[in-house]
Amino acid sequence: MKRIALFCLWLSFFFCYMEWGKDQSAFVFEAAYQILFRQGDKASSFQHPLVLAPFVGQLFILIALFLKRPDRRLVWAGIILMGLLVFFVLLAGALSLNAKTILSVLPFIASAVWSVRLFRACLEASL
Numbered sequence: 001m002k003r004i005a006l007f008c009l010w011l012s013f014f015f016c017y018m019e020w021g022k023d024q025s026a027f028v029f030e031a032a033y034q035i036l037f038r039q040g041d042k043a044s045s046f047q048h049p050l051v052l053a054p055f056v057g058q059l060f061i062l063i064a065l066f067l068k069r070p071d072r073r074l075v076w077a078g079i080i081l082m083g084l085l086v087f088f089v090l091l092a093g094a095l096s097l098n099a100k101t102i103l104s105v106l107p108f109i110a111s112a113v114w115s116v117r118l119f120r121a122c123l124e125a126s127l
Contacts, residue, residue: 005118006065006075009111010058013082016089017104019096027104028054028085050085057081072119079112 014029026034035051060078064070086105093101 002070002115002118003065005111005115006061006070009079009082009108009115010061010065012107012111013054013058013086015104016086016108017101018089019092019098019101050088053081054085057083070119075115075119079115082108083112 014027014032016028017025018028018031019025032055057078057080060074060081064074064078067074086108089101090105092098093105
């Protein structure tokens with residue numbers, strides 16, 4: 001059950017929808033593709049905290065996903081790091097009253113709550 005929750009968490013992050021400027025928008029998976037596979041200086045793209053933190057969070061979740069016994073601290077760190085970008089997307093959507101943006105972060109929030117509850121329940125059961 002934990003692996004399913006972690007996979008849903010990791011996957012739902014990619015479907016957060018961002019809009020900025022005039023007629024500019026992208027899902028996280030589109031932005032990630034542009035950063036990873038476009039020609040040019042990739043190192044400068046990763047210098048921005050709103051790019052680096054979620055990327056590290058995704059790596060934490062993937063590592064936890066493939067561990068035999070996922071570490072709850074690794075999962076929570078991944079949720080927090082990915083949640084930074086999700087929070088700013090939600091804030092931008094709320095300030096601009098953009099329903100698409102607000103609705104796009106709900107699957108990630110639901111997956112994060114589900115994951116935290118699963119890992120918290122396992123912690124309480126082991127005590």
